[in-house]
Amino acid sequence: MVDVVRHDVVIVGGGGAGLRAAIAVVEADPTASVALVSKVYPMRSHTVSAEGGAAAVARADDSLEMHGYDTVKGSDFLGDQDVIQYFVEEAPKELSQLERWGCPFSRNEDGTVSTRAFGGMTTKRTWYATDKIGFHMLHALFQTSMKYDNIVRLDEHFVTKLLVEDGQCGGVAALDVRTGEMKAILGRSVILCTGGGGKVWPFTTNGNIKTGDGMALAYREGVPLKDMEFVQYHPTGLPGTGILITEATRGEGGYLINSEGERFLTTRDYGVGTKAELGPRDMISRAIMLEVRAGRGIKVPGKVGEYAHLDLRHLGEEIIDSRLPFVRELSRTYANVDPVHEPIPIRPVLHYMMGGVDVDIDGKANLDGLYAAGETACVSLNGANRLGSNSLTECLVFGARAGQHAIAQSKDTSEIAESKLVAQADAEGGRIADLRGKKAGSETISGVRETLNDIMEEGTGVYRDQTRMAKAVTDLAALRARYDAISLSDTSKVFNTEILAMMELRNLLDVAETVATGAVNRKESRGAHACEDFPDRDDENYLHHSLVYREESGTRFDTKPVTLGKWEPVLRSY
Numbered sequence: 001m002v003d004v005v006r007h008d009v010v011i012v013g014g015g016g017a018g019l020r021a022a023i024a025v026v027e028a029d030p031t032a033s034v035a036l037v038s039k040v041y042p043m044r045s046h047t048v049s050a051e052g053g054a055a056a057v058a059r060a061d062d063s064l065e066m067h068g069y070d071t072v073k074g075s076d077f078l079g080d081q082d083v084i085q086y087f088v089e090e091a092p093k094e095l096s097q098l099e100r101w102g103c104p105f106s107r108n109e110d111g112t113v114s115t116r117a118f119g120g121m122t123t124k125r126t127w128y129a130t131d132k133i134g135f136h137m138l139h140a141l142f143q144t145s146m147k148y149d150n151i152v153r154l155d156e157h158f159v160t161k162l163l164v165e166d167g168q169c170g171g172v173a174a175l176d177v178r179t180g181e182m183k184a185i186l187g188r189s190v191i192l193c194t195g196g197g198g199k200v201w202p203f204t205t206n207g208n209i210k211t212g213d214g215m216a217l218a219y220r221e222g223v224p225l226k227d228m229e230f231v232q233y234h235p236t237g238l239p240g241t242g243i244l245i246t247e248a249t250r251g252e253g254g255y256l257i258n259s260e261g262e263r264f265l266t267t268r269d270y271g272v273g274t275k276a277e278l279g280p281r282d283m284i285s286r287a288i289m290l291e292v293r294a295g296r297g298i299k300v301p302g303k304v305g306e307y308a309h310l311d312l313r314h315l316g317e318e319i320i321d322s323r324l325p326f327v328r329e330l331s332r333t334y335a336n337v338d339p340v341h342e343p344i345p346i347r348p349v350l351h352y353m354m355g356g357v358d359v360d361i362d363g364k365a366n367l368d369g370l371y372a373a374g375e376t377a378c379v380s381l382n383g384a385n386r387l388g389s390n391s392l393t394e395c396l397v398f399g400a401r402a403g404q405h406a407i408a409q410s411k412d413t414s415e416i417a418e419s420k421l422v423a424q425a426d427a428e429g430g431r432i433a434d435l436r437g438k439k440a441g442s443e444t445i446s447g448v449r450e451t452l453n454d455i456m457e458e459g460t461g462v463y464r465d466q467t468r469m470a471k472a473v474t475d476l477a478a479l480r481a482r483y484d485a486i487s488l489s490d491t492s493k494v495f496n497t498e499i500l501a502m503m504e505l506r507n508l509l510d511v512a513e514t515v516a517t518g519a520v521n522r523k524e525s526r527g528a529h530a531c532e533d534f535p536d537r538d539d540e541n542y543l544h545h546s547l548v549y550r551e552e553s554g555t556r557f558d559t560k561p562v563t564l565g566k567w568e569p570v571l572r573s574y
C-alpha cells in the first residue's frame, strides 16, 4: 500500500500563490497543519522569473477607483467587478506586508516606494525591485513560510490525481520523484496553486514546468475550466527562446520600431492612442503582427518567423544599468545584442493564461473541498486580458483569501471514508508503475508535443478564425490516439523524468482541448481573443464567461454570467 500522510489543508504549488495561501492558513489557525506539495523546490517556481513588478495603489495621484477601472477596462469588461473591487482594496495591504516580510522594493530618494508605469494603467502603479521582482517576492514568502513548523514541505512531489469521494475532495495522490513511490496526501481541503500552462504553445516566456497540471487535475474530476480561450501574448519575447523582455522596458520609455526604423505605435492607428508603447498587451501584440504582415517585419531564417525591434538606446547606459540590469544581461546572453548600443529583436510570445479553474471570490471550486488560486485559477479578475503586474498581486490577494477559507471550511467538513481515498492513490500508483518503460507504438513524447505546439500556434495564436480554431479542436482529438501510442524507455524509479514528461504532456493535451473549445465557441473579438471573421465585440451575445467541462462523451461547453457593477461596458479604446 502507499504511504499515507495527513494534514488539514493540502496546497499544491510552492510559487507565489501557494506560499501565500500556506501562510494564510497557519495565521488564521495556528494549530492547523499544511502540506505544501511542489513538483520542484519552491524557489524554482515560475514566480521567481517575474521581472517587472506588482501593482497596487501607492501614489497620491492614484486611487482604488482608478486601479479598479483600469482593470475592468483592460479585461474588456469580462472581469467580475466584485472581485476587482476586493482586489484593488487588498492590493496595497498585501504589498506593504510583503515588504515587512523582507521584499526589498526599489525606493525614491525621499524613502517612499518607487512605482513604474505599466501597460494599460493610467498612472505609475507598479511596485518593483529593479527588474527582479519575482525573485525577491518569492524569497520573502519562502523565508516567511519557514517560520512555521506546521507548514510541512513535500518538495519534488508530483501530484498526479485529486482524491475525490462522495463529491468531496479529500487529498491528492503524489509521486515522490526521488523514490518513485506514490503517496496519499490527505487533507480536508486542497488548494491548487500550480500556475499556468504556457507550454501548450511553442513560443512562450513560461518555464518548462508550466504545463497546466492543476487545471488538468480539476478538469479530469469534472470541475469546469473558465475563460480558457483568453491567453495573453506578451509583445516582447526574444524570438528563438521566448525569453521575456519585461514590459518595464516600455514603462521606462523604450520604443517599438519596425524594419524601417519607424515607431509604428505612434505613426499608425493601432487603437492604443497616446498610450503608444504603454497600451495593453493584446493590442500591442496585434500591432506587431500587423506590421509583419504589411512587410515591415524584421526577417529571420527558420521557424522563428519575423519580428520587430525594441529600442532602448535613447534611455542611456545609466538608466538601463540601474533599472533594467537583467534586461541587459538577458539580451547580451540570449540575443547577442547590447541594448545600450543596439535594438533588441522581439516578437509576441505566449505569456499568461487568463482562464483557469472556475472559482468564486473565496477561491472555491465547484467541488467541495477544492480551492484554487494564482494563475491556475480563474477568479475572474483578468477577464479577457490581464494588465501586466496585476498577476503577482493576484497571487497574494487571492492566495491569502483561498487559504483563509480553506481552513475555515475544513473544520466542519465530515470525514471522508479514508480507506477509499487511499485505495484511489494505490490504484494511481499502479497506473504510474505500468507507465515505466511502457511499450506501445512508435510515437515519442517530443513528437506529440511538437504537433500539439504546432496545432495551438496555428489555431489559437494572436489572430484566430473559425476555420483554424475548429481545425485545432479536431486535430487535438486525433492527437490523443498518438499519445496512447507513445513508447517509453526509462524503467527506473528514481528521478524518472520521462514519466514526468509523459504526465505533463497529458495535462497539456487536456488544457489545450479546453482552450480550443472555448475559442471556437466565442464568435466575437474581445481582449486577447481576436477573431478575424468576427472582428467586433458582441456584448449582446457574448458578455459571459465560458465554461468547459470534461464528460464521459467528451467536452461540454456552457456559459456563466459576468458580475457587472458600477462600470457599464463601453467600447474599449485608449
Ligand SMILES: Cc1cc2nc3c(=O)[nH]c(=O)nc-3n(C[C@H](O)[C@H](O)[C@H](O)COP(=O)(O)OP(=O)(O)OC[C@H]3O[C@@H](n4cnc5c(N)ncnc54)[C@H](O)[C@@H]3O)c2cc1C
Binding pocket: 012, 013, 014, 015, 016, 017, 018, 037, 038, 039, 040, 041, 042, 044, 045, 046, 047, 048, 049, 050, 051, 052, 053, 054, 055, 133, 134, 157, 158, 159, 160, 193, 194, 195, 196, 205, 206, 207, 209, 210, 213, 214, 244, 351, 352, 373, 374, 375, 376, 388, 389, 390, 391, 392, 393, 395
Ligand atoms: C517570465 C515571466 C515574467 C513575469 N513577470 C510578471 C510581473 O512582472 N508581474 C506580474 O504581475 N506577473 C508576472 N508574470 C506572471 C506571474 O509571474 C505568474 O502568473 C505568477 O507568478 C504565477 O504564480 P503561481 O503561484 O500561480 O504559480 P507558479 O509560480 O508557476 O508556481 C506553480 C507551483 O506549482 C507547482 N506544481 C505545478 N504542477 C504541479 C504538480 N503536478 N504537482 C506538484 N506541484 C506542482 C510548481 O512546482 C510550483 O511550485 C510573469 C510570468 C513570467 C513567465
